Each structure stands twice: as structure tokens, then as C-alpha cells.
Amino acid sequence: MSMSDNRSKSPGLLRELRLRDATAIVAGTIIGSGIFLVPGNIANQLSSFAAVILVWLTGGLLSLFGALALGELGATFPKAGGLYVYLRQAYGRTTGFLYGWALLALIHSGSIATLAVAFRIYLAQIFPLTVAQQKLAGILLILILTGVHCLGVKSGKNVHNVLTVAKYGGIAIMLGLLFRGAHFHLLRSSVWPHDGFHFRPAAFGIALIAVLWAYEGWHVLSFMTGEFSNSRRDLPRGLFYGTLIVVVTYLMANVAYYSVLSNTQIQHTQRVAATAVSAVTSGAGAAAFISSLILVSIIGATNGMILTGPRVYYAMAEEGLFFSIFGKVNERSRAPVFAILVQGLWAAGLTLLGSFQELFTYVVFVGWIFYGLTVAGVIVLRIRRPELERSFRVPGYPWLPALFAIAALGITVSAITASPVHAVFGALLVLSGLPLYALFVARSKSASRTDTSQGVTAD
Numbered sequence: 001m002s003m004s005d006n007r008s009k010s011p012g013l014l015r016e017l018r019l020r021d022a023t024a025i026v027a028g029t030i031i032g033s034g035i036f037l038v039p040g041n042i043a044n045q046l047s048s049f050a051a052v053i054l055v056w057l058t059g060g061l062l063s064l065f066g067a068l069a070l071g072e073l074g075a076t077f078p079k080a081g082g083l084y085v086y087l088r089q090a091y092g093r094t095t096g097f098l099y100g101w102a103l104l105a106l107i108h109s110g111s112i113a114t115l116a117v118a119f120r121i122y123l124a125q126i127f128p129l130t131v132a133q134q135k136l137a138g139i140l141l142i143l144i145l146t147g148v149h150c151l152g153v154k155s156g157k158n159v160h161n162v163l164t165v166a167k168y169g170g171i172a173i174m175l176g177l178l179f180r181g182a183h184f185h186l187l188r189s190s191v192w193p194h195d196g197f198h199f200r201p202a203a204f205g206i207a208l209i210a211v212l213w214a215y216e217g218w219h220v221l222s223f224m225t226g227e228f229s230n231s232r233r234d235l236p237r238g239l240f241y242g243t244l245i246v247v248v249t250y251l252m253a254n255v256a257y258y259s260v261l262s263n264t265q266i267q268h269t270q271r272v273a274a275t276a277v278s279a280v281t282s283g284a285g286a287a288a289f290i291s292s293l294i295l296v297s298i299i300g301a302t303n304g305m306i307l308t309g310p311r312v313y314y315a316m317a318e319e320g321l322f323f324s325i326f327g328k329v330n331e332r333s334r335a336p337v338f339a340i341l342v343q344g345l346w347a348a349g350l351t352l353l354g355s356f357q358e359l360f361t362y363v364v365f366v367g368w369i370f371y372g373l374t375v376a377g378v379i380v381l382r383i384r385r386p387e388l389e390r391s392f393r394v395p396g397y398p399w400l401p402a403l404f405a406i407a408a409l410g411i412t413v414s415a416i417t418a419s420p421v422h423a424v425f426g427a428l429l430v431l432s433g434l435p436l437y438a439l440f441v442a443r444s445k446s447a448s449r450t451d452t453s454q455g456v457t458a459d
């Protein structure tokens with residue numbers, strides 16, 4: 001009997017997701033800690049509000065372009081695995097495998113770890129915790145949410161929807177407080193510096209890396225294509241609506257910050273949201289409110305990342321390109337439990353290996369190599385396989401995918417320039433998957449020869 005026959009006997013993933021869930025997964029996963037933490041770093045690179053809005057808008061447009069491209073690819077290949085599937089279809093199994101390996105080793109697990117590090121930092125601002133207790137809190141966050149998702153996609157999506165509503169409710173309250181106490185002359189004075197606007201590409205690139213970390217997660221919905229009740233209809237719309245909600249939220253938040261704080265004040269704080277709310281309210285409750293809001297936001301983003309990633313490892317195992325146990329679905333929960341557990345344990349371990357900034361630098365550098373290749377794959381597949389059914393086509397083809405791919409190349413170069421050591425480490429970690437890939441290919445060929453000798457054709 002063939003390997004594929006064995007896999008076909010295991011239960012498949014449940015098709016539980018609809019447009020509402022899709023939009024919540026995107027909108028709730030993207031917004032974590034970035035919009036509350038990185039504006040100060042961006043202000044230190046860019047001297048005017050006009051440049052700040054430009055960099056946030058650039059990151060948002062790139063994310064929207066990427067989401068639209070994934071909408072076409074997801075509607076064309078409606079199965080679990082997302083970018084892994086699209087890269088394999090466009091460039092072959094080696095590229096697809098290296099992405100999946102990088103996702104588990106660094107990109108996705110690193111994103112979860114980065115969020116957990118941010119969680120423990122903000123938790124320590126509410127409760128007096130030792131360094132060891134902070135590290136334990138970050139690990140427990142990952143392990144608890146990992147346990148939730150072992151119960152199945154239904155419980156996971158319900159928790160995520162609740163967290164997303166709570167997160168956006170808190171952000172709406174924050175924006176209401178800031179706009180009520182706004183001094184728009186501060187905003188006008190920050191729009192353009194007195195000594196004129198001097199565009200520095202290197203500074204803009206560094207700021208863009210921080211912005212792209214804040215937008216990280218726009219692609220993860222594609223991993224769950226195999227769990228949509230109607231993926232051809234709801235996946236493209238969910239990707240676009242969810243990303244658009246985040247872009248609008250980020251732009252409004254920056255307008256609010258610069259309406260109550262000067263550029264100099266923003267440059268000198270790493271907690272811009274708390275500083276801004278404290279500027280328009282009295283009492284110690286402001287800082288506690290913002291810290292609580294950030295914690296809810298981080299929990300929601302972490303939940304979304306833990307929910308989505310294991311579907312890629314599941315898809316790889318289903319195709320014989322990963323350990324078969326990652327492709328096993330629990331009969332009761334219909335979730336890839338082993339894949340979820342391994343991701344959770346590895347991400348928990350990564351929280352102990354680096355700082356917040358180190359972790360997100362790794363994630364952005366490695367991730368955007370594959371994002372650029374995936375979106376360029378829209379053009380590759382249109383040329384190589386024009387006969388494919390495409391129920392959704394990315395608007396602005398081929399210009400939007402081409403622009404995204406060029407920008408991804410620029411972002412990668414900028415990340416290498418800003419932190420060459422991190423870039424080299426990330427590249428080596430990706431390439432370390434090649435021996436493992438060779439092992440799975442050899443095993444797959446051996447299994448195929450065995451099936452043929454027994455008179456069974458492998459799927």
C-alpha cells in the first residue's frame with residue numbers, strides 16, 4: 001500500500017471557517033505589539049510626520065498588494081499550506097520545503113517568540129516580576145494557547161474572535177481618548193520640519209523594517225485554506241478586508257499620537273501609546289489601561305500565529321516532505337496536534353534565545369525573501385500555467401506583483417545592511433534545511449519504488 005493511501009485513512013481538517021472568521025484572523029493576528037512599541041524607533045529615523053505617515057502607508061500598501069496576490073493564489077490552489085503550496089507550484093519542491101522549514105525554525109516560531117517577549121515586558125509593568133518570572137510568563141502564554149488549539153479549529157477560532165473584538169474595542173477607546181484631548185497644532189507643526197525635508201533612503205529603510213514587523217501576519221490566513229467552507233470566495237475577501245482594517249487603524253493611531261505629543265516627545269519614549277494617553281488623562285490608570293490593552297492585543301496576535309502555522313507542516317507531511325507524524329490529525333479535535341505541540345515548544349524555547357529587536361529582525365529578513373518570491377509566483381504561474389482556473393485575479397497585474405517583488409528585494413537588502421550578522425544567521429538557518437530535504441526526497445523515492453514493486457501506484 002502506498003504512503004498516500006495510509007494518509008488518506010486519517011481524518012482531514014474541518015471546514016469551519018467563513019468570511020467573518022477570515023477577517024478576524026487577519027485583523028487580529030497582525031496587530032500585536034508593534035503599533036504600541038515601534039513609533040518611537042520610527043520617529044528617531046524620520047524627522048517629520050509626513051515621512052512617518054509615508055512609511056506606514058508604504059508598509060500598508062505592500063501588505064495589501066501581498067494580500068491581493070495571495071487571494072489569487074489561494075483561490076487557484078484551495079488547500080492547506082498557503083505559501084508553501086504556492087512556492088512549490090511556482091518554483092518546485094525544494095523552494096517550498098525550504099520555506100516550510102524556515103517557517104518552523106525561524107519565521108513563524110520566531111514571530112510567536114517575539115510576541116511572547118513583548119508580552120512579558122508589558123506584564124512586568126503591571127505586576128512586579130523577577131526576570132525569571134517574566135521569562136516563565138512568556139513561555140506559559142505560548143503553552144496555554146498551544147493547548148487551546150490542540151482542542152480543534154472551532155475552539156481556536158472562537159477564542160480568536162473574542163480576543164479580536166476585545167482588542168479593537170480597547171483601541172477604539174484609546175483613539176477616542178487621544179482625539180478628545182488632541183492639540184492639532186502639534187500635528188501641523190510635526191508635518192514638515194523647519195529646516196526642510198531631507199529624504200534619507202537608509203533611515204527610511206530601517207524605519208520600514210520596524211513598520212513591516214508591525215504588519216507581520218497578513219499572509220497567515222492562507223495557511224488555513226483547507227479549512228474554509230468556501231475558500232475561493234472567502235479567502236481573497238478575508239485577506240483584503242482584514243489587512244485594510246489594520247492599515248486604517250495604524251494610520252489613525254499615528255495621527256492620534258502626533259496630535260497629543262511632539263516629535264521630540266515621541267522620539268524619547270519606547271511606550272508611545274502609554275505616554276500619549278497619560279498626556280490627555282490624569283491618574284495612574286492611563287498606564288495600566290494601555291498596558292492591559294497591549295497585553296490583550298499581544299495575546300490575540302499570538303493566538304492567531306499559533307492557530308495558523310501548523311497547517312503548513314501538516315501540508316508538507318501530507319506530501320511526504322516532512323515527518324509523517326506532523327500530518328496526523330486527531331480524530332476527535334480534527335487538529336494536527338503533534339505539529340501544534342512542536343511549534344509551541346520550539347517557540348517557547350526561542351523566547352530564551354534573543355531580545356525583542358533581534359527576534360523581529362530575523363523574522364523580517366527571512367520572511368520577506370519568501371514573501372517576494374511568492375508574490376512574484378503570480379506572474380510565474382500566469383506564464384507557465386495559463387490554463388489554471390482563477391476565480392479571483394489580482395488587480396493591477398502584472399504591475400502590483402512586480403512592484404511588491406522589487407520592494408521585497410529592497411527590504412531584504414536593507415535588512416542585510418542594517419544587521420549583517422542577523423542576516424547571515426537567518427540565511428544559514430534556512431539553508432540548513434537542505435540535508436533534511438534530501439532525506440525526505442530519498443525516502444519518498446524509496447517508498448515509490450516499493451509501491452511499484454508491489455503493483456501499487458503512489459498518488
